[in-house]
Amino acid sequence: MNQTTRRRALIAGNWKMNGGIAANAVLLEGIRSGANGLAAELAVCVPAPYLAQVQAALSGSPVAWGGQDLSLHASGAYTGEVSGAMLRDFDCQFVIVGHSERRSLHGETDAIVADKARQALACGLTPIVCVGETLEEREAGHTDSVVSRQLMAVVSALGQQLAKIVIAYEPVWAIGTGKTATPEMAQQVHAQMRALLVGVDPVAGRGVRLLYGGSMKPDNARDLLAMDDIDGGLIGGASLKADDFLAIAKAA
Ligand code: PEP
Numbered sequence: 297m298n299q300t301t302r303r304r305a306l307i308a309g310n311w312k313m314n315g316g317i318a319a320n321a322v323l324l325e326g327i328r329s330g331a332n333g334l335a336a337e338l339a340v341c342v343p344a345p346y347l348a349q350v351q352a353a354l355s356g357s358p359v360a361w362g363g364q365d366l367s368l369h370a371s372g373a374y375t376g377e378v379s380g381a382m383l384r385d386f387d388c389q390f391v392i393v394g395h396s397e398r399r400s401l402h403g404e405t406d407a408i409v410a411d412k413a414r415q416a417l418a419c420g421l422t423p424i425v426c427v428g429e430t431l432e433e434r435e436a437g438h439t440d441s442v443v444s445r446q447l448m449a450v451v452s453a454l455g456q457q458l459a460k461i462v463i464a465y466e467p468v469w470a471i472g473t474g475k476t477a478t479p480e481m482a483q484q485v486h487a488q489m490r491a492l493l494v495g496v497d498p499v500a501g502r503g504v505r506l507l508y509g510g511s512m513k514p515d516n517a518r519d520l521l522a523m524d525d526i527d528g529g530l531i532g533g534a535s536l537k538a539d540d541f542l543a544i545a546k547a548a
Contacts, residue, residue: 303505305336305521305548306462306528308424309535310364310392310509313343320346324353326538331359336528336548339390340535341424344378347386355387362390362421365398368411380419391416392530393423394446396468406449413450417457424462424507424530425450427489431469439467440488447489451496459500462507463489464530470510472532479519479526482508486525514543521548 315323320342331338339360342350350361367377383391393416394409404412409425416423427446429439443465451458465485467477477485486506493501508520509530520526528548534540 303503303527306505306507307336307338307541307545307548308362308390308392308462308464308507308528308530309338309340309541310395310530310532311340311342311535312364312397312532314536315343315346317346317349320349321353323536323538324350327359327541328354328357330538330542331357331545334358334542334545334548336545338541338545341390341392344382347383347388351386360389361386362388362392362424364392364395366391366393366412366416366419366421368408368415370415380415380421383421384419389422390424390462391421392464393425394450395426396428396466396471400468406446409446410450410453413461414453414457417454417460422460422462424464426464426466426509426530428466428468428471428510434467434469439485443485443489444492447492451493456497458493458497459503462505464507464509465489466509466530472511474511476511476513476516476520477508479523482520483523483525486523490525512544514540514547517544517547 341362341364363383366380393412398404413423413425427443429442433442505527507528507530508526512529512531513534
């Protein structure tokens with residue numbers, strides 16, 4: 297379905313705080329060796345200390361890479377933070393912004409997420425902006441309002457730059473839990489996001505890629521990725537095994 301709407305699927309791995317030099321080398325070699333000729337675009341978003349290793353391992357391959365967060369600030373007294381320009385120094389193309397773990401564990405509000413998306417674009421990075429409801433919010437029937445609020449906070453802040461971002465719908469209750477939204481449940485939210493985006497900008501809104509994330513695995517990827525408005529995946533656990541990650545990419 298993605299082909300008919302001209303959106304090329306993106307399969308992006310989120311390693312989270314996992315990895316080590318030796319294990320990364322094996323994983324990166326596995327991904328690199330299986331990445332040629334795939335219809336989907338591939339990327340891995342890795343912990344900042346491994347960016348040099350990832351850059352060396354993936355340069356010249358069809359696989360892009362990125363960070364998992366960036367600072368709101370360009371430079372200065374922000375101990376522990378990593379700026380967008382630093383990510384660009386390692387040729388990052390992408391950066392995840394507003395992952396639910398950043399929102400819940402680091403207090404990132406909609407306004408901060410919007411500012412980070414803007415900062416990413418200013419640094420020449422493509423933000424993968426995450427939105428999604430908690431289980432409590434879903435059960436209270438608030439999925440649509442929560443996702444719309446999170447999405448519109450970013451879209452309103454970006455103005456004309458909507459076409460330059462990627463959005464990932466990640467229901468919080470499905471992340472790392474083994475519980476996946478059914479393809480129909482995910483498509484329903486994606487269709488709602490698409491309608492909102494098209495309402496803001498018909499051309500950009502139709503072109504923006506909407507990824508699904510939340511326990512996507514080789515055995516459920518095909519059905520999820522077959523849905524009209526699911527243009528790829530943000531993959532956590534399954535991105536740590538080259539065979540699984542590539543199997544998901546092949547399903548796209
Ligand atoms: C994620 O962390 O973005 C994610 C989707 O994780 P998992 O695939 O492990 O649910």
